Amino acid sequence: MRIWLEKQLHLIDFTLASLARRKSKNIGLLAVYALLVFALASVGLFANALRSEASFVLASSPEVILQRLVAGRHDLIPPGYLEKIGRIRGVQKQEGRLWGYYYDAVVKANYTFMARPAEEIAPGSIAIGATLARLRGLAPGNVISFRAYGGKLFTFRIASLLSPDAELLSADLVLLAEADFRAFFDYPAGHYTDIALSVANPQEVRNIAGKLSQALPDSRPILREEVLRTYQSMFDWREGIMLTILAGAIFAFIILAWEKAAGLSAEERKEIGILKAIGWETGDVIRMKLWEGLLVSLAAFLIGFIAAYIHVFYCGASLLEPVLKGWSVLYPRFTLIPAVDGMQVASLAFFTIFPYCAAVLVPIWRAAITDPDSVMRA
Amino acid sequence: MLFQPAIIALLLASAVGLLMLLASAPFALRIIARWDIRSGSEAQLALERGTYLLSTVLSFIFTVQLAKLLLFVFTADRLAVMFVGAMCAVGTLNVNEYGFPALLGQILVFFLAAMWLAINHVDAQARDYPLVRIKYWLLLALLPVLAVCFWLEFQYFRGLKANVITSCCGSLFSAEGKGLSGEASAMAAGPAMLLFYPAQLLAVAAAVWQWRRPGRWAAYATALGSAIAFVAAISGILAFVSLYIYEHPHHHCPFCILKSEYAYQGYALYLPLFVAAACGLAVGAIQPFARVVSLQSVIPTVSRRLAALAALGFALFAALASYQVLNSNLILFER
Numbered sequence: 118m119r120i121w122l123e124k125q126l127h128l129i130d131f132t133l134a135s136l137a138r139r140k141s142k143n144i145g146l147l148a149v150y151a152l153l154v155f156a157l158a159s160v161g162l163f164a165n166a167l168r169s170e171a172s173f174v175l176a177s178s179p180e181v182i183l184q185r186l187v188a189g190r191h192d193l194i195p196p197g198y199l200e201k202i203g204r205i206r207g208v209q210k211q212e213g214r215l216w217g218y219y220y221d222a223v224v225k226a227n228y229t230f231m232a233r234p235a236e237e238i239a240p241g242s243i244a245i246g247a248t249l250a251r252l253r254g255l256a257p258g259n260v261i262s263f264r265a266y267g268g269k270l271f272t273f274r275i276a277s278l279l280s281p282d283a284e285l286l287s288a289d290l291v292l293l294a295e296a297d298f299r300a301f302f303d304y305p306a307g308h309y310t311d312i313a314l315s316v317a318n319p320q321e322v323r324n325i326a327g328k329l330s331q332a333l334p335d336s337r338p339i340l341r342e343e344v345l346r347t348y349q350s351m352f353d354w355r356e357g358i359m360l361t362i363l364a365g366a367i368f369a370f371i372i373l374a375w376e377k378a379a380g381l382s383a384e385e386r387k388e389i390g391i392l393k394a395i396g397w398e399t400g401d402v403i404r405m406k407l408w409e410g411l412l413v414s415l416a417a418f419l420i421g422f423i424a425a426y427i428h429v430f431y432c433g434a435s436l437l438e439p440v441l442k443g444w445s446v447l448y449p450r451f452t453l454i455p456a457v458d459g460m461q462v463a464s465l466a467f468f469t470i471f472p473y474c475a476a477v478l479v480p481i482w483r484a485a486i487t488d489p490d491s492v493m494r495a
Numbered sequence: 496m497l498f499q500p501a502i503i504a505l506l507l508a509s510a511v512g513l514l515m516l517l518a519s520a521p522f523a524l525r526i527i528a529r530w531d532i533r534s535g536s537e538a539q540l541a542l543e544r545g546t547y548l549l550s551t552v553l554s555f556i557f558t559v560q561l562a563k564l565l566l567f568v569f570t571a572d573r574l575a576v577m578f579v580g581a582m583c584a585v586g587t588l589n590v591n592e593y594g595f596p597a598l599l600g601q602i603l604v605f606f607l608a609a610m611w612l613a614i615n616h617v618d619a620q621a622r623d624y625p626l627v628r629i630k631y632w633l634l635l636a637l638l639p640v641l642a643v644c645f646w647l648e649f650q651y652f653r654g655l656k657a658n659v660i661t662s663c664c665g666s667l668f669s670a671e672g673k674g675l676s677g678e679a680s681a682m683a684a685g686p687a688m689l690l691f692y693p694a695q696l697l698a699v700a701a702a703v704w705q706w707r708r709p710g711r712w713a714a715y716a717t718a719l720g721s722a723i724a725f726v727a728a729i730s731g732i733l734a735f736v737s738l739y740i741y742e743h744p745h746h747h748c749p750f751c752i753l754k755s756e757y758a759y760q761g762y763a764l765y766l767p768l769f770v771a772a773a774c775g776l777a778v779g780a781i782q783p784f785a786r787v788v789s790l791q792s793v794i795p796t797v798s799r800r801l802a803a804l805a806a807l808g809f810a811l812f813a814a815l816a817s818y819q820v821l822n823s824n825l826i827l828f829e830r
Contacts, residue, residue: 161500349576353499360500399547400619407551460501460569467504467566471559475511478555482548 125408128401132408135388146377147417153370154421154469155428156363161461162429163437164356166453171348173454174285175341179313180322182339183329196307198333205314205328207321213309215298219263219291224252230291232298240294242276246287250278265301273297359437360468367468371476378410378480389484390492402485410477414470422465430455501570502652508563509645512556516638519549523631532623546627550615553634557608560641564605564769567598567648572753574655584750593651600644605769606776607637613777614784617797621789629784684827687734694720694727695813698775702806705778709795709802711785717802718779724809725772728816732764736816739823764815771808774801 136143183202185192199213215232228249238244245255255261255275262272279287298304314329316322319342326338381389389402428434430453522545531539571584571594581587588594611633618626682690698720705713732749740752740760752761778801785794 346577346579353577356500357503360503399544403547403551460566460573463566463569464501464504467508468500471504471508471511474555475515478552479548482551485547486544 125404128405128408129412132405132412135405136409136412139382139385142377142382143413146374147413147420149370149373150413150417150469150473151421151424153366154418154465155424156366157360157468158422158425158465159428159434159437160356160359160363161465162425162457163434163453164352164359165458165461166429166456168349168352169456170285170453171352172345175345175348178341178344180316180319180341181314181326181329183312183314183333184337184339185311185333186335186337191311193305194309194312199309199312202312202329202332205325207316207318207325208314209317210315212313214311214313215295215304216310217298217302217304219266221263226252226289228289228291230293230298230301232295233292235294235296238276238292238294240296241274242294243273243297244277244279244292245275246279246290247281247284248288249291250275263301265303267303271297271301367472371472374473374476375480378477379483381484385484386487386492389487390489393487394489394493399485403481406477406481406484410474410481414473418466418470421469422462426455426457429453499570499574501566501573502655505563505566505570506649506652508559509648512559513641513645515552515556516634516641519552520635520638522549523634526631527628527635530627532627543624546624549631550619554612554615557612560601560604560608564601567601568750568753571598572750577655582751583748583754585748587655588651590656591651591654593647593654597644597647597651600640600647604641604644606773607640609773610777610780611637613781613797613801617781617784617790617793620793620797621787623789625787625789626784682730682734684735684738687731690727691731691735691816692813694724695809698724698771698809699806699813702775702778702802702809705802706799706806709799711782714778714782714785714798714802717775717805718782721772721775721778721805721809724775725768728768728812731816735827736764736819738827739820739825742823742825744825744827760819764812764819767808767811767815771805771812774808775805777801778805 183194185194185198194213199211202211217230219228219230220226221228243261250256253261257275257277259275260272261275262270264270273293279290279292293301299306314325316325322340322342326340329336329338392402393399428436434453526542526546526549529538530542568584571587574587575581575583578586578590581590588598611630614626614630614633618624618630698717701713701716701720705717729749732752733747737747737749737752738744740757741748750761751757752764753759754761778798781794781798784790785798
């Protein structure tokens with residue numbers, strides 16, 4: 118075992134020295150390789166961060182949201198509907214929610230208006246999200262007017278800004294008192310937008326949804342896990358599309374790797390010839406070349422991955438943002454939580470190191486079977 | 496089909512591996528037909544040079560197969576959130592009928608690849624390549640296995656549709672479940688332990704025997720012991736180790752232990768187990784060639800090393816499993 122290890126160490130030593138002797142050629146390959154890893158790792162890290170952000174955000178949302186449908190379209194919850202649900206075992210809390218959208222012609226964006234109980238928001242005042250405040254240049258204490266859909270002008274005082282930590286949720290959010298909400302939208306009394314139910318036991322969620330749709334056939338329960346799954350597969354899909362597009366780059370890289378490995382300079386040929394003449398076997402030369410490939414791969418992988426990490430988590434993934442994140446006028450500004458996922462690193466390695474190794478095997482062998490006699494004579 | 500990076504990576508690895516194997520098949524046939532080590536002809540020289548390429552390519556493919564098994568289980572486990580009712584790899588593998596066959600195929604390829612790599616290793620140590628023909632016959636025999644595996648894997652991933660309701664491990668690995676996994680987990684914890692510990696002991700003992708005094712009987716005993724110990728280990732995990740890890744008397748799942756909730760203890764269990772079983776089987780795989788003249792000194796050395804690894808692996812596995820049992824808050828047997 119010791120001998121074997123020592124042999125490998127010497128091979129690595131020799132390989133590093135021989136790589137250093139051909140700097141320009143190897144640095145070019147390393148740069149392209151690292152760039153490929155960088156592009157793929159950026160996509161992976163960014164999609165993963167978005168996925169975890171989505172599940173983080175949804176973790177505190179209600180387990181079930183109940184909407185009423187009329188002719189297949191979302192409709193208001195009429196008075197008495199909440200009572201009709203009655204007491205379902207396993208439901209901790211059920212409340213009617215009031216929310217709606219408001220189009221602001223000034224910034225050409227939609228706001229989400231949501232009613233809160235009077236003890237949270239005093240009538241006549243509102244709390245707004247940080248993105249919205251930035252866009253309209255507002256600060257607490259300012260006064261803002263909105264023209265309601267009915268044509269009447271409503272004026273609110275800004276009581277507070279919502280915490281920027283929750284910007285993903287609150288980007289376009291306006292919180293106001295229930296009475297204000299009903300007056301602003303001319304909302305019929307006793308009606309609600311939808312119903313939120315909290316369920317403690319996650320395994321009960323499906324049963325409760327079943328009971329709900331039995332008790333209220335005109336309703337549609339939306340489960341948090343379903344929303345989560347939809348987000349998951351959406352980000353997966355976007356990531357997959359990006360990777361498929363980048364597959365072209367992988368193929369180009371494979372061709373490059375093949376060419377680089379196949380195009381041995383006369384210098385290298387001579388080197389291999391001399392090595393074989395002084396007693397190296399074909400297997401040794403192959404081993405040395407494999408070490409070379411492995412070392413280049415590892416270096417490129419590390420450089421590319423670290424660069425991608427910095428790109429995604431410190432520079433906001435500026436190169437990929439529009440594709441993976443989606444866009445909107447009132448897009449929240451949020452920093453991603455750095456996270457590296459083992460599976461991701463593994464599949465990234467399969468995407469880069471594996472094709473590289475597969476591509477250089479044949480050229481390595483061609484180099485290794487070189488006849489010392491013919492090389493040195495040339 | 497799900498457009499998941501890990502799935503694309505797995506399919507890519509399988510497809511490239513299969514293609515490389517297919518491309519080497521004609522060369523393997525040529526070697527089988529024309530190999531003659533005593534000849535000094537141009538053709539024989541070319542063949543000898545070609546074997547270097549083929550050995551490297553095949554070692555590469557099979558090493559990738561070993562890594563792929565891990566990624567496959569990891570992916571299946573991770574995909575569980577996408578399916579209604581699935582909570583771990585069992586649910587994901589149950590999404591369509593190809594899931595479990597694909598996993599079993601991967602495990603089979605894993606062991607076959609390990610055995611081939613062992614044969615290749617001893618062959619490369621000898622001066623006259625005594626096993627060249629056998630190696631390439633085996634390669635041709637492995638080709639359809641790999642092809643079927645790729646097909647299963649492809650069918651499985653192609654059939655993954657996120658809206659399918661699957662059954663989770665609770666319903667599959669319970670006493671009412673039909674099939675082999677149901678049988679194994681239906682085994683009561685007591686008898687399972689009585690099978691588990693002697694089997695591990697037997698495997699360790701046989702491997703130590705082979706390590707101390709390498710010989711024909713010891714080698715085959717090691718291989719057989721490893722196979723038995725592997726099966727006993729898996730049914731032991733199903734029947735009682737998992738119960739102790741989950742601290743739940745009815746949760747028999749062999750995949751949930753891979754999850755972060757259980758501190759990835761499954762990897763600590765499965766890695767030594769698979770390595771040990773692969774080494775043990777490899778001891779048996781190279782033993783038939785022990786009488787070849789040029790291998791007479793090579794095989795005992797390699798075989799001893801493999802046996803030592805197998806003994807260590809099974810011992811480590813049994814120790815870890817026992818530690819998890821003793822350290823658990825679950826009490827299955829009242830004293």
